[in-house]
Amino acid sequence: MGFFGNDNKGFFDRLKDGLSKTRKFLLQNVDEVILGEKKISPELFEELEEVLIAADVGPSFTYELIERMKEEVKRKDLDKADLLRKVLRDTMADILKRSEAPLLIPKNELFVIMVVGVNGTGKTTTIGKLAMRFQGKGMPVMLAAADTFRAAAIEQLEIWSKRANVPLIKQKMDSDPSAVVYDAVRAAQAGKADVVIIDTAGRLHTKVNLMEELKKMKRILARELPGAPHEVLLVLDATTGQNALTQAKMFAEEIGVTGLVLTKLDGTSKGGVIIRIAHELHLPIRYIGIGEGIEDLRRFKSEEFIDALFEQNG
Ligand SMILES: Nc1nc2c(ncn2[C@@H]2O[C@H](COP(=O)(O)OP(=O)(O)OP(=O)(O)O)[C@@H](O)[C@H]2O)c(=O)[nH]1
Ligand SMILES: [Mg+2]
Secondary structure (H helix, E strand, O other): OHHHOOOOOOHHHHHHHHOHHHHHHHHHHHHHHHOOOOEOOHHHHHHHHHHHHHOOOOHHHHHHHHHHHHHHHHHHOOOEHHHHHHHHHHHHHHHHHHHEOOOOOOOOOOEEEEEEOOOOOOHHHHHHHHHHHHHHOOOOEEEEEEOOOOHHHHHHHHHHHHHHOOOEEOOOOOOOHHHHHHHHHHHHHHHHOOEEEEEEOOOOOOHHHHHHHHHHHHHHHHHHOOOOOOEEEEEEEHHHOHHHHHHHHHHHHHOOOOEEEEEOHHHOOOOOHHHHHHHHHOOOEEEEEOOOOHHHEEEOOHHHHHHHHOOOOO
């Protein structure tokens, strides 16, 4: 498939591969608890609760999961512990379904996406992949280099804009990011694009500055285009586990977040954190990243995610 990379291996298989470490970490212990000639008992549920909490999915998700599993066991009058695997799978899928809400972009209207997150989580790469994707669907996209903290950040985004063949709004390094945002909105209003994706810095001299700067960008956007930004997309690196949760809470409180992207699920056993974050923050997971290739960023689909996790055929 040329530029779009080698698609011999479908996304589902790559997702399965990508989740292999998470699967091992999450399900191996679960299987130890439930498989074998065991009967379902309160003790068994206690053990299950312990291994789930240890697997990063978090106490509130675990609690809801266990309670619902108990109800299901009662309702169906189940007896053998190995039947719990299917109950676990279905209940997890059902809870995770709440976190599935694709980013819907209206046609022929300006739509501004501000991409935020701490340094190195994959913001710029995600923006590049989204630009390719939107461009491929015939949506007029523009990128805005509002990470002016490093010269390399602007260059990195420029490379993506060329690959995707979409316009880029930029200024010199160290210029005011809000000025870049202003320019981008003006250019879009002048008809240069319908979808504006804004890259922001993940690190400044201090964290306080970063939050203040992001707030200022949001204010400028809202002033220039009522309703903007339409999406504040927080990019989280799944390999950072519980830190990703802390970051999500901070960004949600400080600037408001409307959707999540979880990257690097391919390199971690901590993918369970995705479940915890979505459950505790009630935020939709828009996309997940399972590699560095363009085709490795996909819409989050709870059933697909759970099937890949449990190694069922999609
Ligand atoms: N394995 C893997 N690597 C990824 C994924 N997404 C991004 N990366 C890599 O993560 C690294 C950091 O990505 P960037 O896009 O530069 O991160 P950033 O958030 O823009 O970083 P700053 O601009 O420094 O704040 C790059 O090497 C990417 O190729 C993913 O889903 N899987
Ligand atoms: Mg970047």
